[in-house]
Amino acid sequence: MNNLLVMPMALPVLAGILLIFFRNHIQVQRWTSFIIMLVNAGIGLYLLQVIQTEGILRLDFGGWEPPFGILFVADSFSILLVITTSIVAAVCLLYAFSSIGESYEKMFFYSFVNFLVAGVNGSFLTGDLFNLYVCFEIMLLASYILIVLGGKKVQLRESIKYIVINVLSSWFFLVAIAYLYGSIGTLNMAHISERIAETGQTPLLTVISMVFLTVFALKSGLLLYFWLPRSYIVPPVAVAALFGGLLTKVGIYAMIRVFTLFFYHEPSITHTIIGVMAAVTLITGSIGAVAYKDIRLIATYNVVIAVGFILVGLAVGTPEAIEGSIYYLIHDMIVKTLLFLLVGTVIALTSTSKLDEMSGLIQNYPVLGWLFFIVVFSLAGVPPLSGFIGKLLVSLGAIEAGSYVLLALALISSIFVLYSVLRILLHCFWGETMISSEDEVPLNKGRLIPCLILTGLTIGLGLGAEYLSPYVENAAYTLLNPEVYIDAVMYKD
Amino acid sequence: MNVSEMIEWISVFLILIGAILAVISATGIIRFPDVYTRSHAATKSSTLAVLLTLSGVFIYFWAVESYFSVRFILGILFVFLTSPVSGHLITRAAYRSKVKMTESTVEDQLSDAIHEKEQIEGKGE
Amino acid sequence: METLITILTGVLVTVATYFILSSNVQKVILGSAILSHAAHLLIMTMGSGLKNGRIPVLTDETGSFVDALPQALILTSIVISFAVTAILLVVAYRTYRATGLDNFYDWRGYKDE
Amino acid sequence: MFTVNLAIMIPFLAAALVPLFRKRTLRIHIGWFVFLVPAALFVYLLSYIPSVSSGETFVHTIKWIPSFDINFTTYLDGLSLIFALLITGIGALVTIYSIYYLSSNENLKHFYAYLLLFMGAMLGVVFSDNMMVMYVFWELTSVSSFLLIAFWYHRKRSREGAQKSLLITVSGGFGILAGFLMLYAITGTMSIREVIHTVSVSSEHALFVPAMFLILLGAFTKSAQFPFHIWLPSAMEAPTPVSAYLHSATMVKAGIFLVARFTPVFGGEALWLYTVTSIGLITLFWGSFNAIRQTDLKALLAYSTISQLGMIMSMFGLGSAALQNGASSQSVFYTQAAFAAVFHLINHSTFKGALFMVVGIIDHELGTRDIRRLGGLASLMPITFTIATIGSFSMAGLPPFNGFLSKEMFFTSVLRILEFDATWQTWVNVIPYIAWIASVLTFVYCLLFVVKTFFGEYKEEKLEHPAHEAPYGMLFSPSILAVLVVLIFFFPNVLGEHLITPAMASVFPTIAGQADLGVHISQWHGFNTELFMTIGVVVAGIVLYLTLPYWKKVYQLFPEKWSFNQLYSNILEQTEKRSKAITNSYMTAYLQDYMTYIYLFFILAVGGLLISSGSYIIDIKQNNPISAFEWIIAISMMIAAISILFSKSRLTAILVNSFLGYGVAIFFVIFRAPDLALTQTVVETVTTVLFLAAYYFLPDWKKEKEHRRSKGLQMAISIAVGTIFTITALAVQNGKLFDSISSYYENSYELAGGKNIVNAILGDFRAFDTMLEVVVLLIAGIGIYAIINLKDRKGDAHIEDK
Amino acid sequence: MKTNNVILHAVVKLVVFIILTLSVYLFLSGHHKPGGGFIGGLVLASAFVLLFIAFDIEAIRKAIPFDFKRVAALGAFISVGTGFGSLLFGENFLTQAFGYFDLPFFGTTELTTVTIFETGVALVVVGVVVTIILSIVEDV
């Protein structure tokens, strides 16, 4: 029985609901949420193994055969992301324990985190287009609340923009679903793929794919990332890290899924447009990353660059490139969370976010400094850290497909990434120490340990890339061969 | 023409009357000079219009489909009940928010009454 | 019929877009509410048998039904739009009370952050 | 099993262990433990010499990421052995030197950890056969060099130097990555040995030349070739042992190693010959030219290193002439240049290492290394003086020092290339002149170095400490190197036969089988052109040195602001300024701007494709008839919608919106959707109540200030969006491709036991949606409660509100 | 200015009663006729809204002393719980069951688990709508 498939979503939902009743029992809230995340990661790992032997798994809710019911489909791609999400969320929770403050915790903070994770996991797993919309909404609503929670002036000011833009993008999503349902008459993703393959991708379907592109470009921050940089800097650190690690990735996932499963027949139109968008994102993101002296903005523009980079892989579309994108996606989830946590910690310690207002922190907080050092190189894709293998494969794919412009941009953007975060390292951590040991704000272990865990992961993912490769290979194979997915969903038992 | 057809015709007739009334009351709502007079058109005649129409529909279904719904009757009654109340409330609100009456208004008794009451209360303090 | 409704949704979308492009937060929220009307009508027109079918409730009569799936989707979507509108409203007025301003132009924030 | 792989790993392991040392428990300087690592490795590697010189090679593989053909394969041959011996040998000497150079107040653990990290990475670079693994180590050398340059990170110049070197070398590294990947794409293998085997086929590939240039880019940045040399002088902010080790003896030679390694692959390309030779010669000239103007001894040495690296680079370029027109026994004639290159590389490491250490001693003992404050040290620091003289004269190419031999061979190489039947003959003809001029300049700065520092007036008042000889421990390493300089002069063929000749076999594998690549090095080879050139160099050099005050004005032609260094800083500065301007220009933080972008994208992408694909076919024949009532409602709704735009009060707007809601409900009725009609009305009512409740807190609409944007654009976008939306919808309705799946649900009574199909879908078929929707609602409800009740705490607002 | 709300209160009391009855009816009949959990819940919620508008919060609080947040959470728990419930029977997540039972007095009655699910839905809708309105209004 594949009921295990729903757990990555159902458990957080259930926990989120139940924790509402335990409003004043903070310890219960904390550890329930944390354990749920760990359990999810465990379930993910188990499912990943099962998929290797039994192929794609699916769970028909209510026992309704596809395409009539809603179902969860687990292939290697989605499960890999589910595992990463669970780990990232667990780490962020760990960080939140010591940083978020009791007033948040009593305002259902952990419930919202649980809902957010549920939405993210659901988006990864669902096999139904409208359900994807609903899962997106769960994730978005939770993110709306999390971004506003705290009610500081800037927070409100930026979050309302975030909400309005996401409302618009959700509307586009609904419209896109309506169009697609109108012409294809089904909502099951495998069934849609099958039907599109049957008639071929008519020009009108390509037009509809552009509506989807608009939606996912907005959600993932591909080209239409305007909302992203400033809205990600306002919430508390743990939330920002969660956002930086997870939210755009869902958009990327959806984009990859939709353009490999539905609209893969006209790559000369769709994938070219994605490629151009990715290129522009890389350029403007790189420019943005070096433009500001606010370390939070530097971090958020790095999110943008990574989006461009990952989607270069999709635009290129060779097996290597897709594998690279998957590697990079996983890497990015971990390392962006780490980056946001570190940047947030620095701000919490120094009470400033400006580059030139801090200096020499490594004297006061050596471990933090070294963690940041590793992040700098991990972000830039310097081997043997986790970004390397993804960058390598995407570049290789670009070479094989002859997309030299994308290759050049992808590599040059890495230099900008390096430069942008190097500035933080050089200005904030190195240099004359400004804080005397008396004024030093103590860095508690609760903030440090999550960073250490993620750093360990980024190193481990780099050195142990081989252990991941069969799964990633399988994921890319499924993405590039939609019939595998269709068979598993529509025809297996 | 048998009985049921008769009833059918009657119901349709009721509906038609209702519709015509609705148009008439709608005319009222643009022709009358101020909110207070318009509210007559909107709530009184309109309520009658809807009452007639709904009754017509009720009779139609009873006669043609022999569908008798107590809830429907209840509903008709309640539309009948709520519509004037809302008319009352909104007119009062209009008055309180000092919406001007038409210039041809002859008398404003409520104003006098309130005025009087306030004076009494003022004395009491 | 479908064409008429579609044109109507088009008008709604135009109006809503105009509102969303204005800087007043209340207009933007109103715009988003109108957008959801348009989306729901659009989903409705995507179903088959719009005016010919029967109400999607099983009775003894025969004949084809209208497309029931869009109706279910719209129902879900209505509820979600309601939730989102509520949140938007609340955030808008909290923002207004925190900043004393009510439009996005004044909510730009500081340029050189 | 003790393999080369392990040899690479040992420094890393040691680097990981170093921070664990506790200062208190050990009386001995950590450096002595660190010293054991390179020393042991050096000895171990020495043991390979006999087998390597007999032509053996050693390959060993440890699997890393076999799925992508990335394996930790080491390949020990003549070339890598030479480099490895340099790395470990000089590494050992530098470690000893550093023990005396760095006081124990410094952060020694970090220093030695970085040093060991570098050592391992460098060994990795030279031993790797797998291109990707080589790249990994390559980047690690950049990183460790970055750390070492910024060792005194509280100094601004150290940080800037570190940043500069990292940015330049890592950028070059990305070039290498791309180049390697292209090679992989061409050949399908990551192994350099296999790439070499397939070269005859792969050189036809269109990507071959781009790959070559990208790899050269990496090599040039690492080896500080013109115009990427600017990072090297800045890197002199590092502690002197680091400068001696990384920035003269080993790391900067990684680029040269790469060129040597890939000569068998790309050497056949004419562009390779010209590029490598030209860049090398330009660097040679530019480095020596600039060295003269330096006043800081370390900077002088840095430029001299640049110049010398250029020389070695150009010799490898010249050597590739042998591969130009198909390798044959005749082409051995040209390979001598590469032989000279390897030879000079070793020589350079010895004398330059010694010189750096000397400068370090001067800096350490006197507290300055400014040439203008030094003088007359010859008698005060005799040993230092001797070493410096040996090093400088070797560098200047004077006998009896090893530099003389390799300089002579360099002249031979540039003369031999004249016989090469080249496409760009004029350029080739110029080569010897450039080489000669550069050598003269080299001679001048060597003289400067020795004379200005050790002769002339002793200016004690300008020094921080009075001059005295350095401790013996500090002198030990440079002395060894100085001795080597002399020894090599007298016994060059020991090196030549046992090390350089096997290395030549690695550089020219195709020729190695056909002819003997070895060159007999002789101290005296008669009065030939080379000798006269050298004599000329000495004469001209002395003349120039004496006339230096007169022609120094030449340097004013190259003012500071025109330099590449300045260019680099300008680029960084401008990048920041420009990018801020660019980003601020579109990231206005004004939501409506963002919305405009989004809509414009939608219009362009969807609308553009709609028009260009011609899929806007609309057919209204199949439409159902419209009754008068529907017309009226629809048109009323349109009018109502448009009227909202003109409504002056928000309540009017909300009333009209309510009307729209009711209108939608009516259409739901017409479209046979009772559930929807009911839900729509109720939700509409509740929404209205919600609006009214919130309006209590919000101000009424003021007359809207339109900011910057013309209403025209707003209008145009709205109309365009509406039109595209409508046309697409109509086209979709017109071109339905499949029937809906919903006929299945019409059996809801049998399947789900419900007669209301919509309800059955919501409650059973698609219950999951409903369940999640409930969660959405719950989030909204609880969330609104939380938003309203979690008021901002005053203390937290400080950061963002600044 | 003091207002006399006698008419309003009188009508509202009656109307609310009707709405409540009808909402329960809609909720129960949803399986075979228009209606269901959502609609029932919404109508019920609107009845509460009406009460709040016509009377005041304190008065209603006293009459209906629920914490509506908890009502909502309970509803969500019930809905999600039915999903987990089906796991207990070894069925797929969210499998609904229905059967016909002969009950005394009612005759053959259809009992479905959907009803439980929909109860949860209705509770959430009521809880959330009331929570939202109350939160907004109570904000000072």
Next chain:
Amino acid sequence: MIQTILYFALTLFGIAIAIALFRIVFGPSLPDRVIALDMIGVNLISSMAIISIIIGTTFFLDVILIIGIIAFISTIAFSKYIERGGIIERKRDD
């Protein structure tokens, strides 16, 4: 014939709604508009009832009456808003 009359009646209701819309749009005072909206609500119920006959279904009948009652809520809310500004009070002051 009956159908025609029904359609005619329906059209009349449509006209009534359109006329009321005029009042909503042009006011002039807020109560005017609210009254007009209330009237539209009532007319919509009638229209729905007629449409039920035309379609030939009884399913709307239960529904439309609730709609009528619910529409009442928004009118009350509006009138309260006009009168007091806030639609819901924490504690009644009378």
